Amino acid sequence: MCDLWQNTLDETVPAGAISAQIDFALDQTERECCDLAKLQQIKLYNAGSFFDAQAIPEAEEAVISTRLAKFSRVIVESHPALIGDRCLRFRDRLNGQLEIALGLETVHPKALGKLNKRVSLGQFRDAAGFITRHDIALRTFVLLQPPFIPVDESVEWARRSIDFSQDCGATVTALIPTRTGNGAMDHLAAVGQFIEPTLVQLEDAMDYGVGQARGRVFADLWDLERFSSCTACFPQRRDRLAKQNDTQQIPARVTCPSCR
């Protein structure tokens, strides 16, 4: 559902490559962005699952964890099927809190099956339960308007998916408007089985999720402009969503004379 697969490799990287990447990223961050000493949280998202032995051999974790010693929170992503004892060993290596992100995508039963995630809602719930039982924080990804869900039902399914995520104990639910730009989505769009959601739908789903006040809900703002049909109000609406992410409040909706 994202374009990260474009960066996946056919073979496992050599020993030391991952910690070298982390060093590179931290160095770039300090040079171009901010004082590392002030940063407290780090996300390590690979183009797959952190706990996939083919992607990140467990033998690498000792050296990886030394790079993470200063952070109070470490966030990694994994497929639910790979949640197990390895997560606990990694948790125990960290000074900070471990948070694991799982892609829920949607609770729409047919759409979830067709998305080829190879995970059922029951398996997702079990993985989430394992995480939360073991003092690991849970973050989930929910897709707004993935393919195979009727457009006029997509906000309602996003709401139900946010509910399910929070029922599973997620402290963060990241709401991602589904976009074209990878092969599968482009094909479905070309044959009329997928269209991208609108900014209004994202606002509707966000207002619901934040309004539940059961855990933080974040709108993914990357490349947001593509979901807007009006240049007049877009900057204000983007800023409103950004503020919503930061404050977890529901500001008044933007009204626009150009697009109503």
Ligand SMILES: [Zn+2]
């Ligand atoms: Zn407008």
